[in-house]
Amino acid sequence: MPTVLVLATFADAVPSRATLELLTLARRVGDPVVVVLEEVSEAAAAVLAAHGVTRVLSVQDPAFDAYLVAPKSEALTQVVDAVGPALVLLTSSVEGKEVAGRLAVRLGASLVTDAVDLDADGTATKSVFAGGWTTRARGGRDVGVVTVKPNSVTPEPVEGWSPVAVEPVAVTLSDAARGARITARDPRAGSGRPGLTEATVVVSGGRGTGGDFAEVEALADALGGAVGASRAAVDAGWYPHAYQVGQTGTTVSPQLYVAAGISGAIQHRAGMQTSKAVVAINSDGEAPIFALADLGVVGDLHEVLDAVVAGLKADQA
């Protein structure tokens, strides 16, 4: 079986759901080996082992937090040289894709980004042109690098696993990797909601909110989802840019996408069209978003969302 190297990302010291998805896909192709660019607790290693990991490599270096991207990519290159995988899998986050791009250059490897599925032979499926086309691509080199969008598969644990020891790995970083110095880091005030790219439910508000996101946030919270915003809402200053869904913001692919007061310009559709199910609420019955909604409601979004949240609370009571 070929080795598949997975770059794990952690949230609060435990493997992210996106990482467990990568492991589920990795097992189709070969034996997953995980590399983590931080300290790995026994509990975290157990979660990885329960998802079929045969080795857990931990690389720690202060440069990972002090500089942008390049040290992580350089470290990963050295791990690839040591492990010799046929395939390297990363999450399709902004950082994951940049690490992957630099890694592909360093290795002379093939690169496919934003895959939504992976075959046993490493062929990756992805959605392009604002979700209008589905392509399948295969690496033509010894090593392939593939980034996978979160929410592409359901993470599946394996049966009968045993604990895996964490192997510390030392790397030597070049001066060139220390070129982009992080001189300040202001953590965003925690919203208590899941991250936009990893959320299984995203509720987004647009121009139709008129700037009032109260119901949008309330529904997101009732469903344990993330809040998103259209470019119009962001440009109006109603919601921060980090929450923008679309071509110039974040691309999301949740199980459920709720578009409230969003007309559905192509730039927005490009960022959410691969969502598994779409609910649209808009007062304009001609809005293009209805063409790709599984359920469309023509009406006042504030009233509809308010009643939906009340209904959900009544069910839970």
Next chain:
Amino acid sequence: MKIVVCVKHVPDASADRVFADDLTVDREGTDGLLSELDEYAVEQALRLAEAGDDVEVVVLTVGPDDATAAIKRALQMGVGSGVHVLDDALHGTDVLGTSTVLAAAVTKAGADLVVCGMSSTDGAMGVLPAMLAERLGWPGATYAGRLEVADGHATIVREDDTARLTVEVDLPAVVSVTDQSGEARYPSMKGILAAKKKPVQTWDLDDLGLDPADVGLGAAWAHVVGAEPRPDRGAGQVVEDRDGSGAGAVLEFLAAGRYA
């Protein structure tokens, strides 16, 4: 200071975009334009030129004949000159090959700063600026919502899901900018007229010292083996909200899909 702005000529996203028989993007059937996200890169370069003395801005693109339209648009916006890397052998070049070609062209042109858009609007991978920095061996400050250049270094502010980062790089460096960096200008009538007299150089692979065997579809690192238009989602159910019927439909949908 010399700034090179990398731009891409892309199929219009609001038109029907399709693949050709060789599974490369069909550029014949769709009108092309300067990638919207690259306009922000042009804008930032122009602002730096307006704010500083002796700043030269060059727009650089790799693409077929009609990619010259992207250069023209940048010249109309105010960029001083253009470079078009044009060679039949480039057809089907993937992002790894493109980063090789751009790195060679940036080196030949000479640059203190390379500014890119955060992503193209067609391939939309968002990896090229990082790859270009890697190939040049320069620092990369990517996804800048704000860009300042002074005293031989660039400072950017980058927002991600968890934090706002301030990042500093010494020049030469590669920077990519987001749509938050500042509204891109429209060409003025004066700019449109002036653009006609601005120099555009055309370089082929020979000029860049590159081997045609290393680029193009045949040398692509990844091969597209299938491309299909996605089946229509099929029109879903659309209901008019009357007396709470809209919320009722949503609640039913949520329950049926086990989302709630």
